Structures are given as structure tokens and as C-alpha cells.
Amino acid sequence: MTILQQLPVTLMSSSLSLDSPIVAQAGQHQRCHAGDQWDWDGVHFEVLQPVAISYESSKWRPNARSCTLRVSTERYALLLPGDIEAIQEDELVHSIPDKLKADVLLAPHHGSGTSSTAAFLQAVHPSLAIFQVGYLNRYHHPKSEVFARYAEFGVNRLRTDESGAITLQFGALLQFSQFRQEHARYWYHQ
Known part of the structure; x- marks a missing residue:
């Protein structure tokens, strides 16, 4: 909610419950639905x-x-699946496999x-995966076997608990930067 208090947001699209405090904070809210698209x-x-x-x-x-x-351009695609789990991954793989391919x-x-899941990673076939996790998070994400699964598929992996902010640049090449590497402090554990 802090972001909504600091930035002017005219429309929020989410799958949150309509009685969520975040939805109440939004100026205007709509539910996201498969098939919604815009340029x-x-x-x-x-x-x-x-x-x-x-x-x-x-x-x-x-x-x-x-x-x-x-999110896609003529050259690159980024897939943001939120907190979906194996069942939803399987549904996507079997219903729209052609729309899953993404570089990130x-x-x-x-x-x-x-x-x-292995089937989902095979369908997406990313070259880069970003694990959005907090340092010493209580859920111990990412799970070691899941993190290893990405390596088995040859996917370059970054973790926000180790990298800090990760910036992606989509140009002639896909490039990324890691805040903690570019602005290293002596106490950062590498």
C-alpha cells in the first residue's frame, strides 16, 4: 500500500479479493482476465x-x-507469472504453449x-530467470531443488537477495545489471 500512497495510480489491475485493503486504496480497480491485452x-x-x-x-x-x-517486443519477451503453482503451470502448458516462450x-x-515444473520451464525456455526473494526469508525461497532445476535447463539465474535490484536492458542484446555488483560495499558478501 505504501507504493499506492506515494505514486499517482489511476488504474490498478489485479486478482486480489475485492475486499482487500490494497484494492480499497486504489483509485480505480479492475480484475485481470486471460485475454486482456494492450500495446x-x-x-x-x-x-x-x-x-x-x-x-x-x-x-x-x-x-x-x-x-x-x-510482456513482449519484436525481439524479446518477459513472463511474469506471479505466484502460480504447478497446476496453473500445467494448464498454461497444455492450453497456450505457444504464448509461454520468453527470454526472461x-x-x-x-x-x-x-x-x-520441468514441463513449464521447457515450454518457457528462458535464458534468464529472476528469483524475487528476501534475504533469509522465512519460506526459504527459492527451494534448492527448484533453483537447481533451472540450472539443469541451462538457465542463467539471479536472486534479488544476492543481487539487490536487477535492471534489465532490452536492446540489440539482452543485458542486465545487479545493484550490489555495481555499487559494492565492503560488507556485501559475494
Whole structure:
């Protein structure tokens, strides 16, 4: 909510419950739905999940309903799957495998043991995966076996708890920078 208090946000799209305090803080809110898409400054955005009917079902947990967004240019694609788990990965692999390919993958559910299946990684086929995790997080994400699975697929892996902020640059080549390497302090453990 702090971000919403500091930045002017005219529209927020999420899969959050309508009674969420974050939704209440947003000026205008809409639910994300598979098939939503738009273009902005030559970049294409497409929501791949959740399906609209999932909002009416009590069987879907909030993680399973995460907005999964694919961001693409003519040359590169980035897949942001939120906190989806193995069941949703399987549904995506079997329903829209042609839309999953991406150069960069934000590891689903922070690299939890319930996500990043081999079939999903094979379908996405990323060259770079980013694990958005906090230092010494209580869930111990990413799980070591999941982190290793990415290596088995030859994926370059970065972790925010080790790299700090990660900046991606999509140009002639896909490049990235890691804040802690560029602004190293003597107390940073490398």
C-alpha cells in the first residue's frame, strides 16, 4: 500500500479479493482476465491467466489466481507469472504453449517447491530467470531443488537477495545489471 500512497495510480489491475485493503486504496480497480491485452510504446502486454470464471470459484486459492503477464517486443519477451503453482503451470502448458516462450522468466511463486515444473520451464525456455526473494526469508525461497532445476535447463539465474535490484536492458542484446555488483560495499558478501 505504501507504493499506492506515494505514486499517482489511476488504474490498478489485479486478482486480489475485492475486499482487500490494497484494492480499497486504489483509485480505480479492475480484475485481470486471460485475454486482456494492450500495446504501449511498441511493447505488447497480454494477460495469460486467470480465466474469468476463476473469480466465481471457491476452489482457487489466491496464489492460483495470480495475474500472469507476458510482456513482449519484436525481439524479446518477459513472463511474469506471479505466484502460480504447478497446476496453473500445467494448464498454461497444455492450453497456450505457444504464448509461454520468453527470454526472461520471473520465477513463479519465488521459486517455491510448488512451482517451476520441468514441463513449464521447457515450454518457457528462458535464458534468464529472476528469483524475487528476501534475504533469509522465512519460506526459504527459492527451494534448492527448484533453483537447481533451472540450472539443469541451462538457465542463467539471479536472486534479488544476492543481487539487490536487477535492471534489465532490452536492446540489440539482452543485458542486465545487479545493484550490489555495481555499487559494492565492503560488507556485501559475494
